[in-house]
Amino acid sequence: MSIAPDVTEFAFDAAHAALAEQALAKFPPERRQSAVLPLLHLAQAQHGGWLPKAALDYVADYLSMPRIRVYEVASFYDMFNTEPTAPCQIRVCTTTPCWLMGSDAIVEACERALGCRVGENSPDGRFYLREFECLGACVNAPMLWIDDDYYEDLTPEKTTALVEALQRGEKPTPGPQDARKVSMPAGGKTTLLEV
Ligand code: FES
Known part of the structure; x- marks a missing residue:
């Protein structure tokens, strides 16, 4: 250390x-x-x-x-940084469930949008990008943990839009980034269809 x-x-x-x-x-x-x-x-x-x-x-x-x-x-503990980092921490989960759901492409989208590689600060000094092990949101894979919030059900395009919003100083709404509610089935309800 x-x-x-x-x-x-x-x-x-x-x-x-x-x-x-x-x-x-x-x-x-x-x-x-x-x-x-x-x-x-x-x-x-x-x-x-x-x-x-x-x-x-x-x-x-x-x-x-x-x-x-x-x-x-x-x-x-990985969540503590003992070396200088940029203030906004962007962590990509790359453990098996997220990897199977396309985390490699999420990493690439982050690197492209931020202009830095995993483990580096962005050139503007505002963002620190790193990989993380399972963050306990596998059912909403692939996902990012940004500062104190989870952003889930990502695609490369949604990831790029998310990072660009952060770069503009906006605070995107956390949670699933598609129409899904929390971790309910992605295809909608399958039970209790009648009241
Ligand atoms: S593997 Fe990514 S949240 Fe569990």
């Missing part, structure tokens, strides 16, 4: 400190360390999508945890 230092100090601002206290309130006082995942998420969100060493140390001290334990957690 390499940790790139870009700041020497980090502290939650008032809004994130309030959210951190909310997260801590879910655990018994003697189990403060159990809140390490939500606090790392908050620190990463505040710092623009990645965690500098100062933020890891801050979270460790906040929870009275050995710093090495927080480094271990941050480097174990």
Whole structure:
């Protein structure tokens, strides 16, 4: 694990400190360390999508945890970035069900629209593209996880339109990108057809 230092100090601002206290309130006082995942998420969100060493140390001290334990957690889970990344994270699921449903073409559409390869930031520094393992939305494959939202039932054309909308500063509606409701059958109802 390499940790790139870009700041020497980090502290939650008032809004994130309030959210951190909310997260801590879910655990018994003697189990403060159990809140390490939500606090790392908050620190990463505040710092623009990645965690500098100062933020890891801050979270460790906040929870009275050995710093090495927080480094271990941050480097174990893929959703935490310990290297500088662009603030908007675009993750393409490429595990078997999504791959069978065409995730290779979704990756290509993202790369073309963003002008960068998987694992890179876009040239304008706004987007970070990466592959991810199964995100638990296989029934709506293929799909993208963008910041905090899932975009599902994608085609290359819909993916391109989605990325272009983000580039224009818009916030596309999350969920299935076709007429389907959540994860109901793609062909419509098959039971309970009569009331
Ligand atoms: S394989 Fe893509 S969400 Fe499960």
